[in-house]
Amino acid sequence: MKLVKVYVTLKKSVLDAQGEAIKSAIHSMGYSQVADVHMGKYFELNFADDYADLEKDVDAICDDLLANPNIETYRYEILEAE
Template identity: 50%
Template sequence: MPQVKVFITLKPTLLDAQGRVIENALGALGYDNVKQVRMGKYIEMEVQGDTPRVEREVREMCDRLLANPVIEDYRFEVVE
């Protein structure tokens, strides 16, 4: 059964407040070489079906529920 890995991030034009907090905290811990931290979501799932069907259904899932297309981008990988 194919395993799907979904990566969801804020659109690059939007301020990532969580990423900024993490970047500042890492700097306070002495990791001042870390810049441009972006926070996102990662989802794993198994989806039954052939690869074209799985890709189509995962795209629908992302568009309808998993990602907010107004503020987020997504990409996914299907691993057989």
């Protein structure tokens, strides 16, 4: 079994309003050392087994479902599932 960890974040050019809101909340909690906050989505996909096209399929799943190509980018790691 393979575990694919996917990280979807906003493109640098896009204003991260949620990140800004969280940063101001963190500052109001008294943690002024936090200079910047970005928020994204995290997915864990378990694949029943390893197969030749796994990486190609992960790219397709990210491009066509998990990430909005207009405003988001994604990266992923393919690991052995525990």
